[in-house]
Amino acid sequence: MSKPMSYRTDRQRVHGLGAAGEGVEHWWHQRLTSIALVPLTLLFIFPFVRSLGAEHASVLETYSSPFHAVVAVLFLLVGFLHLQQGLQVVIEDYIGDRPTRTGLVVANTLLCWAFALAGVFAVAKIAFSA
Amino acid sequence: MVENHRQLHRAGQAAPLGLAIRRDRVPFPLPPIRTRRRRRGIRMADVNRGKRPLSPFMFGQVYRPQLGSMMSIAHRVTGCALAGAALLVVWWFLAAASGADSFARADGLLTSWLGGLVLILAMAALWYHAINGIRHLIWDTGHGLGREESRKAGLAVLAVTVVATLATLIAAI
Numbered sequence: 095m096s097k098p099m100s101y102r103t104d105r106q107r108v109h110g111l112g113a114a115g116e117g118v119e120h121w122w123h124q125r126l127t128s129i130a131l132v133p134l135t136l137l138f139i140f141p142f143v144r145s146l147g148a149e150h151a152s153v154l155e156t157y158s159s160p161f162h163a164v165v166a167v168l169f170l171l172v173g174f175l176h177l178q179q180g181l182q183v184v185i186e187d188y189i190g191d192r193p194t195r196t197g198l199v200v201a202n203t204l205l206c207w208a209f210a211l212a213g214v215f216a217v218a219k220i221a222f223s224a
Numbered sequence: 225m226v227e228n229h230r231q232l233h234r235a236g237q238a239a240p241l242g243l244a245i246r247r248d249r250v251p252f253p254l255p256p257i258r259t260r261r262r263r264r265g266i267r268m269a270d271v272n273r274g275k276r277p278l279s280p281f282m283f284g285q286v287y288r289p290q291l292g293s294m295m296s297i298a299h300r301v302t303g304c305a306l307a308g309a310a311l312l313v314v315w316w317f318l319a320a321a322s323g324a325d326s327f328a329r330a331d332g333l334l335t336s337w338l339g340g341l342v343l344i345l346a347m348a349a350l351w352y353h354a355i356n357g358i359r360h361l362i363w364d365t366g367h368g369l370g371r372e373e374s375r376k377a378g379l380a381v382l383a384v385t386v387v388a389t390l391a392t393l394i395a396a397i
Contacts, residue, residue: 125361128361131354132358139347139392140392143396146343147334148331150320150327150328150331153327157317170313173310180304184303209311209314212318216321217317219321223321
């Protein structure tokens with residue numbers, strides 16, 4: 095039964111949504127973040143490993159450069175988003191009990207965003223204060 | 225009794241995803257493949273429907289380990305392991321933002337013997353997940369799904385992972 099004033103047919107309303115009623119949105123967003131992470135990983139990882147074990151001052155200098163700071167911010171944001179999406183699929187695959195599954199999905203989402211923003215804050219603080 | 229694949233296929237019981245099933249290792253009764261009833265076109269009711277153990281449980285006991293399945297599992301395992309590495313990276317950045325003392329503590333721990341080992345493993349996991357992820361993205365376009373080409377691409381992923389991990393190690397030192 096369609097809503098009042100809707101000209102869309104029932105069939106059209108569920109078109110493309112599949113058995114789970116969600117369509118391919120989650121899958122598609124995971125592809126988007128994985129595509130973005132290919133160049134971001136290449137750009138992030140080498141300055142990062144060179145900064146490991148370096149002097150504090152030189153680390154501050156590296157990440158006060160707009161290029162390295164933006165790359166690090168993007169890598170952390172997109173990386174944690176991808177992590178959140180991937181861990182959610184793993185939880186949904188292996189946890190059958192509904193309350194446990196929902197709880198884990200909620201915790202995963204909140205923690206991933208918390209750590210992503212904490213990382214972004216740290217890089218921003220270095221970038222703006224140095 | 226281990227049946228061959230063509231027989232399984234004809235009986236409509238070929239395993240999904242090309243995984244080879246060892247019929248003698250299945251921990252629940254499978255309907256017989258060729259019976260007089262089946263030849264006459266009479267199918268047995270699926271008595272085990274809904275009671276079968278699911279995929280992760282089947283592994284090892286029923287499925288034969290293959291490069292494809294192993295690399296698929298490794299993709300998941302490295303993805304989950306990278307959650308831990310991501311926390312270490314955030315911690316390191318927060319320490320660097322907090323000041324020289326906390327940075328010295330975090331950086332010292334991460335570049336210690338144990339921390340270094342963890343980071344090297346994380347680096348290998350990151351490269352494996354990234355490069356195998358590219359293979360997955362190519363599969364998503366519908367290319368490279370053949371048995372032989374996907375096996376070759378899998379070996380290439382492993383080789384590039386080793387090279388990239390070594391390159392990162394050299395860059396780090």
